[in-house]
Amino acid sequence: MADQQYPMGIKEVGTSFSVATHMIRHEDINGYNRLFGGRLMEWIDDVAGIAARRHAGIDITTAAIDTLEFKSPAWLNDIVIIEAWVTHVGNTSMEVRADSYVEDPATGERTMINHAYLTEVCVGPDGHPTPVPWGLVATNDEQRAECIAARKRAENRKVRRSQGF
Ligand SMILES: CC(C)(COP(=O)(O)OP(=O)(O)OC[C@H]1O[C@@H](n2cnc3c(N)ncnc32)[C@H](O)[C@@H]1OP(=O)(O)O)[C@@H](O)C(=O)NCCC(=O)NCCS
Known part of the structure; x- marks a missing residue:
């Protein structure tokens, strides 16, 4: 169902759902064995960009990351899961939510370690913002x-x- 604002039609939220899985290695930690x-x-920006591209189908760039809350630490050898999906489509921008967890491999239990919202902007070949082709349902x-x-x-x-913030 195409309309004037979204010429390509509408995509479901689940279309953009993207998951990244990492094991924390020595190069990922600070001097206290905690995840840097x-x-x-970096990992959040990466998977959020994938979610945004899955929705938009065209090139995107990260304009802003806000509400980036570090809720709990993660340690060497922990398994980190990041889930990201598009939550809002504006004119040229999209909001992507990214939730990060540490997963206990013995039980599968997850502890949230970070919660973030990113603004991803569609860009045309000239590098300037261009409308998001797809609406969101x-x-x-x-x-x-x-x-x-x-x-x-x-x-x-x-x-x-x-206001300049
Ligand atoms: C992102 C970028 C293309 C936006 O260009 P711009 O000329 O400032 O764009 P506009 O003012 O027309 O805004 C475009 C859209 O992005 C949104 N936006 C832009 N900057 C934003 C910010 N800091 N926070 C939230 N939204 C923002 C606007 O609200 C607008 O949304 P809408 O079209 O859905 O209403 C440009 O700033 C840029 O190229 N930045 C560098 C991006 C980059 O290199 N990222 C990688 C990390 S280094």
Whole structure:
């Protein structure tokens, strides 16, 4: 179902769902054997970009990362899972949510270590923003609630940006 704003039609939230799995190695830790925050940010940026490209189908770039909360540490040899998916589509930008967990391999139990929202912008061949070709549709109540919250966050970001933050 194509409309004027989204000429290619609509994609479901699940289409963009992307997962990255890492085992924390020596090169990923700081002097206290904890996962280096910058490494986790790199991993988050990577999988969030994949989610955004899966939705948009064209080139994207990261414009901003906000609400990047480090909730709990991760340690050498821990297994880190990062799940990312598109939660909102604006004109040229998308919001991607990225949740990071440490998974206990013995039980499968997950502990959230980070929660982040990224703004990814579609760019044309000239490197300038270009409209997101696809709209977004939520397919369950949890996704619908997240999309409503994401729209509010996007509006708040525009206000903050207009104020120079
Ligand atoms: C991202 C980039 C293309 C945006 O270009 P711009 O001319 O500032 O774009 P605009 O002001 O037209 O904004 C484009 C969209 O992005 C959003 N946006 C841009 N900067 C934003 C920010 N800092 N925070 C939140 N949203 C932002 C706008 O709200 C707009 O959304 P909409 O079209 O859905 O309404 C440009 O700033 C850029 O190339 N930055 C470098 C990106 C990069 O290299 N990232 C890799 C990490 S180094």
